[in-house]
Amino acid sequence: MYHQHARMVYNLCLNYLHGREDAQEATQDVFVKVHERFTGFKGDASVSTWIYRVTINTCLDRLKARKRKKRSLLGWFSLSDEQVERSASLVFDHPGVSAEDREALERLFAAVDELPEQQKTALLLKTTEDLSMNAIAEVMGLSTKAVESLLSRARANLRQRMPNEG
Protein backbone atom coordinates (compact mmCIF):
# COMPACT_ATOMS: atom_id res chain seq x y z
CA MET A 1 0.00 0.00 0.00
CA TYR A 2 2.89 2.35 0.81
CA HIS A 3 4.46 1.98 -2.61
CA GLN A 4 1.12 2.60 -4.31
CA HIS A 5 0.12 5.72 -2.39
CA ALA A 6 3.26 7.26 -0.85
CA ARG A 7 3.89 9.64 -3.76
CA MET A 8 0.33 11.00 -3.65
CA VAL A 9 0.39 11.36 0.16
CA TYR A 10 3.81 13.06 0.26
CA ASN A 11 2.97 15.52 -2.52
CA LEU A 12 -0.38 16.44 -1.03
CA CYS A 13 1.32 16.97 2.35
CA LEU A 14 3.89 19.21 0.66
CA ASN A 15 1.14 21.29 -0.95
CA TYR A 16 -0.63 21.74 2.38
CA LEU A 17 2.40 22.29 4.58
CA HIS A 18 5.02 23.70 2.12
CA GLY A 19 7.91 22.26 4.11
CA ARG A 20 9.93 19.13 3.40
CA GLU A 21 10.35 18.05 7.05
CA ASP A 22 6.75 18.76 7.98
CA ALA A 23 5.53 16.83 4.93
CA GLN A 24 7.76 13.87 5.79
CA GLU A 25 6.41 13.76 9.34
CA ALA A 26 2.83 14.11 8.13
CA THR A 27 3.35 11.29 5.60
CA GLN A 28 4.61 9.06 8.40
CA ASP A 29 1.56 9.97 10.51
CA VAL A 30 -0.76 9.14 7.60
CA PHE A 31 0.67 5.66 7.04
CA VAL A 32 0.74 4.88 10.76
CA LYS A 33 -2.95 5.89 10.97
CA VAL A 34 -3.78 3.89 7.84
CA HIS A 35 -2.06 0.85 9.35
CA GLU A 36 -3.87 1.25 12.68
CA ARG A 37 -7.31 1.88 11.19
CA PHE A 38 -7.27 -0.43 8.21
CA THR A 39 -9.21 -3.14 10.06
CA GLY A 40 -11.93 -0.56 10.79
CA PHE A 41 -12.08 0.59 7.15
CA LYS A 42 -15.63 -0.18 6.02
CA GLY A 43 -14.92 -0.17 2.32
CA ASP A 44 -17.68 2.39 1.67
CA ALA A 45 -15.13 4.33 -0.42
CA SER A 46 -12.14 3.27 -2.46
CA VAL A 47 -8.87 2.86 -0.57
CA SER A 48 -7.32 5.85 -2.34
CA THR A 49 -10.32 8.06 -1.46
CA TRP A 50 -9.96 6.97 2.16
CA ILE A 51 -6.21 7.67 2.13
CA TYR A 52 -6.90 11.12 0.62
CA ARG A 53 -9.25 11.82 3.55
CA VAL A 54 -6.73 10.64 6.14
CA THR A 55 -4.03 12.76 4.49
CA ILE A 56 -6.18 15.90 4.34
CA ASN A 57 -7.27 15.54 7.97
CA THR A 58 -3.69 14.91 9.11
CA CYS A 59 -2.43 18.01 7.28
CA LEU A 60 -5.27 20.22 8.56
CA ASP A 61 -4.59 19.00 12.12
CA ARG A 62 -0.91 19.84 11.73
CA LEU A 63 -1.75 23.30 10.41
CA LYS A 64 -4.09 23.90 13.36
CA ALA A 65 -1.42 22.73 15.81
CA ARG A 66 1.14 24.98 14.12
CA LYS A 67 -1.24 27.93 14.36
CA ARG A 68 -2.03 27.20 18.02
CA LYS A 69 1.67 27.08 18.82
CA LYS A 70 2.31 30.37 17.04
CA ARG A 71 -0.71 31.94 18.67
CA SER A 72 0.45 31.00 22.13
CA LEU A 73 3.92 32.36 21.37
CA LEU A 74 2.71 35.54 19.72
CA GLY A 75 -0.34 36.02 21.92
CA TRP A 76 1.55 38.54 24.00
CA PHE A 77 1.77 40.85 21.01
CA SER A 78 -1.99 40.67 20.37
CA LEU A 79 -1.77 39.83 16.66
CA SER A 80 -4.87 39.43 14.51
CA ASP A 81 -5.95 35.99 13.20
CA GLU A 82 -4.72 36.90 9.74
CA GLN A 83 -1.30 37.89 11.03
CA VAL A 84 -1.00 34.66 13.01
CA GLU A 85 -2.05 32.71 9.91
CA ARG A 86 0.61 34.42 7.83
CA SER A 87 3.37 33.92 10.37
CA ALA A 88 2.39 30.26 10.83
CA SER A 89 3.27 29.49 7.22
CA LEU A 90 6.59 31.29 6.99
CA VAL A 91 8.93 28.42 6.16
CA PHE A 92 8.63 27.60 2.46
CA ASP A 93 10.65 24.57 1.43
CA HIS A 94 8.78 22.84 -1.39
CA PRO A 95 10.99 20.60 -3.54
CA GLY A 96 8.43 20.48 -6.35
CA VAL A 97 8.59 24.22 -7.01
CA SER A 98 11.03 25.47 -9.64
CA ALA A 99 13.33 28.38 -8.82
CA GLU A 100 11.56 30.69 -11.28
CA ASP A 101 8.10 30.01 -9.77
CA ARG A 102 9.25 30.03 -6.17
CA GLU A 103 8.54 33.66 -5.32
CA ALA A 104 5.12 33.72 -7.01
CA LEU A 105 4.10 30.38 -5.47
CA GLU A 106 5.24 31.44 -2.03
CA ARG A 107 2.92 34.46 -2.29
CA LEU A 108 0.15 32.33 -3.75
CA PHE A 109 0.42 29.69 -1.01
CA ALA A 110 0.34 32.45 1.62
CA ALA A 111 -3.01 33.54 0.12
CA VAL A 112 -4.25 29.93 -0.22
CA ASP A 113 -3.41 29.35 3.46
CA GLU A 114 -5.79 32.13 4.41
CA LEU A 115 -8.73 30.47 2.62
CA PRO A 116 -11.27 28.52 4.68
CA GLU A 117 -10.29 24.84 4.99
CA GLN A 118 -12.88 23.45 2.56
CA GLN A 119 -12.13 26.01 -0.14
CA LYS A 120 -8.44 25.31 0.23
CA THR A 121 -8.95 21.54 0.03
CA ALA A 122 -11.17 21.80 -3.05
CA LEU A 123 -8.66 24.08 -4.77
CA LEU A 124 -5.63 21.88 -4.00
CA LEU A 125 -7.39 18.68 -5.06
CA LYS A 126 -8.49 20.33 -8.32
CA THR A 127 -5.20 21.96 -9.25
CA THR A 128 -2.28 20.05 -7.76
CA GLU A 129 -3.95 16.61 -7.69
CA ASP A 130 -5.89 17.16 -10.93
CA LEU A 131 -8.91 15.26 -9.58
CA SER A 132 -12.28 15.35 -11.32
CA MET A 133 -15.23 17.13 -9.70
CA ASN A 134 -16.77 13.75 -8.84
CA ALA A 135 -13.57 12.52 -7.22
CA ILE A 136 -13.22 15.71 -5.18
CA ALA A 137 -16.86 15.43 -4.13
CA GLU A 138 -16.28 11.84 -3.00
CA VAL A 139 -13.13 12.70 -1.05
CA MET A 140 -14.80 15.66 0.66
CA GLY A 141 -18.12 13.93 1.19
CA LEU A 142 -20.00 16.67 -0.66
CA SER A 143 -22.08 16.99 -3.82
CA THR A 144 -20.41 18.10 -7.04
CA LYS A 145 -22.50 21.30 -6.91
CA ALA A 146 -21.09 22.08 -3.48
CA VAL A 147 -17.55 21.49 -4.74
CA GLU A 148 -18.14 23.80 -7.72
CA SER A 149 -19.41 26.46 -5.37
CA LEU A 150 -16.38 26.02 -3.07
CA LEU A 151 -14.05 26.36 -6.04
CA SER A 152 -15.67 29.50 -7.35
CA ARG A 153 -15.56 31.05 -3.87
CA ALA A 154 -11.90 30.03 -3.54
CA ARG A 155 -11.11 31.71 -6.89
CA ALA A 156 -12.98 34.87 -5.89
CA ASN A 157 -11.19 34.98 -2.54
CA LEU A 158 -7.82 34.53 -4.21
CA ARG A 159 -8.61 37.32 -6.70
CA GLN A 160 -9.50 39.53 -3.76
CA ARG A 161 -6.34 38.68 -1.82
CA MET A 162 -4.00 38.86 -4.81
CA PRO A 163 -5.44 41.57 -7.07
CA ASN A 164 -2.18 42.19 -8.92
CA GLU A 165 -1.25 38.58 -9.58
CA GLY A 166 -1.84 36.42 -12.63
Place this chain on the structure above:
Amino acid sequence: MDTNGPEDLLKRIARVDPPPFLLTRIEARLAAAVQVPRGRSVAVACALAALLVVNAVVLGGEAVGSGQLDEVVDAMGMNASNQLYR
Protein backbone atom coordinates in the same frame (compact mmCIF):
# COMPACT_ATOMS: atom_id res chain seq x y z
CA MET B 1 -5.89 39.45 -13.85
CA ASP B 2 -6.19 36.17 -15.69
CA THR B 3 -8.76 34.10 -13.82
CA ASN B 4 -6.72 30.91 -14.20
CA GLY B 5 -3.41 32.54 -13.26
CA PRO B 6 -3.11 31.16 -9.71
CA GLU B 7 -4.50 27.79 -10.77
CA ASP B 8 -2.03 27.48 -13.65
CA LEU B 9 0.74 28.31 -11.23
CA LEU B 10 -0.42 25.59 -8.82
CA LYS B 11 -0.62 23.11 -11.70
CA ARG B 12 3.03 23.83 -12.54
CA ILE B 13 4.19 22.32 -9.23
CA ALA B 14 6.16 19.17 -10.06
CA ARG B 15 5.41 15.91 -8.28
CA VAL B 16 8.37 14.62 -6.33
CA ASP B 17 9.22 11.21 -4.93
CA PRO B 18 9.17 10.74 -1.17
CA PRO B 19 12.64 10.27 0.33
CA PRO B 20 13.72 6.60 0.45
CA PHE B 21 14.20 6.60 4.24
CA LEU B 22 10.51 7.39 4.84
CA LEU B 23 9.38 3.77 4.62
CA THR B 24 12.10 2.70 7.10
CA ARG B 25 10.95 5.40 9.53
CA ILE B 26 7.31 4.34 9.21
CA GLU B 27 8.25 0.70 9.81
CA ALA B 28 10.28 1.74 12.86
CA ARG B 29 7.32 3.71 14.23
CA LEU B 30 4.97 0.80 13.69
CA ALA B 31 7.39 -1.58 15.39
CA ALA B 32 7.78 0.82 18.33
CA ALA B 33 4.03 1.11 18.81
CA VAL B 34 3.72 -2.41 20.23
CA GLN B 35 0.11 -3.28 20.81
CA VAL B 36 -0.65 -4.30 24.42
CA PRO B 37 -2.69 -7.54 24.36
CA ARG B 38 -6.27 -7.06 25.55
CA GLY B 39 -5.92 -9.86 28.12
CA ARG B 40 -2.97 -8.12 29.72
CA SER B 41 -4.78 -4.80 30.12
CA VAL B 42 -7.81 -6.60 31.64
CA ALA B 43 -5.48 -8.43 34.06
CA VAL B 44 -3.84 -5.15 35.13
CA ALA B 45 -7.25 -3.53 35.67
CA CYS B 46 -8.40 -6.52 37.78
CA ALA B 47 -5.19 -6.42 39.84
CA LEU B 48 -5.69 -2.71 40.55
CA ALA B 49 -9.31 -3.27 41.54
CA ALA B 50 -8.28 -6.14 43.86
CA LEU B 51 -5.60 -3.91 45.40
CA LEU B 52 -8.22 -1.22 46.11
CA VAL B 53 -10.54 -3.79 47.70
CA VAL B 54 -7.72 -5.16 49.89
CA ASN B 55 -6.81 -1.59 50.92
CA ALA B 56 -10.41 -0.84 51.87
CA VAL B 57 -10.71 -4.08 53.88
CA VAL B 58 -7.42 -3.47 55.71
CA LEU B 59 -8.29 0.15 56.53
CA GLY B 60 -11.78 -0.85 57.70
CA GLY B 61 -10.29 -3.62 59.87
CA GLU B 62 -7.77 -1.19 61.33
CA ALA B 63 -10.52 1.19 62.36
CA VAL B 64 -12.29 -1.59 64.24
CA GLY B 65 -8.99 -2.84 65.67
CA SER B 66 -7.97 0.55 67.03
CA GLY B 67 -11.32 0.82 68.84
CA GLN B 68 -10.70 -2.54 70.52
CA LEU B 69 -7.15 -1.49 71.40
CA ASP B 70 -8.45 1.65 73.13
CA GLU B 71 -10.75 -0.52 75.25
CA VAL B 72 -7.83 -2.74 76.31
CA VAL B 73 -5.68 0.33 77.11
CA ASP B 74 -8.48 1.85 79.23
CA ALA B 75 -9.16 -1.45 81.03
CA MET B 76 -5.51 -1.82 81.98
CA GLY B 77 -5.18 1.83 83.02
CA MET B 78 -2.33 2.38 80.56
CA ASN B 79 -1.33 5.67 78.99
CA ALA B 80 -1.52 5.55 75.23
CA SER B 81 -0.33 9.14 74.84
CA ASN B 82 3.14 10.19 73.72
CA GLN B 83 3.09 13.19 76.10
CA LEU B 84 5.54 12.71 78.99
CA TYR B 85 3.92 15.12 81.45
CA ARG B 86 0.15 15.23 81.75
